[in-house]
Amino acid sequence: MKNFEQSVEKAMADGVILGAVVCAKGKVNYSKAFGNRILTLKAEPMEQDTVFVLASMTKLMTGIAALQLVERGLVKLDDDVASLLPVLAKQPILTGFEEDGTPITKQRTGPITLRHLLTHSLGGSYDFASGDILRWRKIQNTLGKPGVTIEEAFGHPLLYEPGESWCYGTASDWAGKVVEALSGLSLEDYMKQHIWSPLGVKDITFWPAARPEMANRMCSMSIRDTRSGKAVQSRKPIAMTPGAKEAFGGQGAYASMGDYTEILNSLLVDDERLLKKETTAVMFQPQLSGGSRLALNEAMSNPQWAVGYYPQGAYNWGLGGLLVEGKTESSWRKAGTMLWGGAINSAWFIDRATGVCGVFGCNLLPSADPQIEVLMKGFEEEIYKKSAEEERPNSRL
Structure with a gap:
């Protein structure tokens, strides 16, 4: 992962990003924290258990619950x-x-x-x-x-x-x-009982303020300064669901990237801790046809609104995220790969054909930052490259 790590280090030196946490599982097991999660008063380094805003990455968990x-x-x-x-x-x-x-x-x-x-x-x-x-x-x-x-x-x-x-x-x-x-349960209690606890993860919630041990590890929000173009820490808190009185299943959760990766990995390896194998198979099947499929691909033909790397190609939607339906310009992604992102410039992917999953965690606005998209692409490319190396005979000799 040397090339990717060097690109992130350069991005931090250039002010593109203040920090990030990335994780991958499957054929490639990798995790690393870069930079700082907070700068004001006293700099605090990014850690593996730093808590991020999931934003629309919450949607995958809601799909699993349903x-x-x-x-x-x-x-x-x-x-x-x-x-x-x-x-x-x-x-x-x-x-x-x-x-x-x-x-x-x-x-x-x-x-x-x-x-x-x-x-x-x-x-x-x-x-x-x-x-x-x-x-x-x-x-x-x-x-x-x-x-x-x-x-x-x-x-x-x-x-x-x-x-x-x-x-x-x-x-x-x-x-x-x-x-x-x-x-008959709140979304928080349902997910705790049926998604988070079965995986043994504790750093996911819709209500971090009620969990001081998590709130103290929150990543601060950074913004792209309009004058310098550099990432700076926001002077004011920015909430996805300000004043929310109930859990928003499309955008309201918070998590460490390591714990979120456990969800991705459960779907990747089909361990049935979350869903039966036959249900997971349906989850990764294309669900759209006719006008709905055409409308999706029209939206993805100009994907600057979406967080993540989405090159031109054929897409569909599964029951948990966007699906790669055919060939795209990212030749490493196999058909059936499911992926999506969150508004604060974080994104995940699961490629069951290749046997890898991963997440790129960042707290930066505005959404769909093109400079961070380059880093996301680099992270994915390195994971796939390392996966290919693991498959070669005597690759560890």
């Missing part, structure tokens, strides 16, 4: 779960605006299924991903007013009939509400 409920027979992927989500169920479909700005809507006619929620084919978009939702929120005077519950934050119209298209958005947060409704 699939566990499918395994237990509490719900099927194509069951209509609208009755469990009354605020979402009453939302119309936004079709446009009158000349005077009045929204034009129509009533939803189809079901809302768990599959729609796990594949972002629901129609519920984040405002940053949709000009129409942004405009609607301005009209409603809710823009810039983050809700403290999922209903408050995301109780806005859909953009299309569920299943007919694709847009990145609020679906995983609603999936978390389904998990709570069917399990």
Whole structure:
């Protein structure tokens, strides 16, 4: 991993990044902490147990939780779960605006299924991903007013009939509400009992403030200074879900990268501590077709909005993240590789065909920083290179 480590060291010297923690498992077992997690008052080095904002990397855990409920027979992927989500169920479909700005809507006619929620084919978009939702929120005077519950934050119209298209958005947060409704547990308690504890991990939570031993290891937020272009520590705390009163299954968790990697590795090696082998196989199968698949690939044809390295190629969506469906310009990734990122410039991947998984942890804004994308790509390339070396006969002689 010499080339990657040198590139990170240079990036820190150049002010591109203040620090990072990276982990990989499978055919390659590697972990390393770089730089500092905090600079103000007294510099504190980045450690293996430093806690990061997961942001949208939370979505993978919510997908696992939902699939566990499918395994237990509490719900099927194509069951209509609208009755469990009354605020979402009453939302119309936004079709446009009158000349005077009045929204034009129509009533939803189809079901809302768990599959729609796990594949972002629901129609519920984040405002940053949709000009129409942004405009609607301005009209409603809710823009810039983050809700403290999922209903408050995301109780806005859909953009299309569920299943007919694709847009990145609020679906995983609603999936978390389904998990709570069917399990009778808060999302935090459910994941603790059925995801984190079975893996023996303790450094994941939606509520770090209630866990002083974790809060004291939090990575500070850094930002890209607009004048110098260098990474600097933010003078103010930046929260993904400020004032949240419930767990947001699409963006609200915090974790050390080592503990998060244990989740990736369980899916990689099929140890059945989280999901049965047959369920994991379905999780890694393409779920989108027709208009929804076309819409996803159109969005990924210009992926500057997405955190991670996404070269041109064929993509689909599984039940836990983006899937590489065919050849891409990153020739090392095999078809079926699942991957995604979080808004604070962290990203993960699982390649079951090659036998490797990994995560790049960083706390920096703005999202989808192109300079950090270069480091993410370098990390992945080195992991695959090392994996290939491990497969060569007598490679250790």
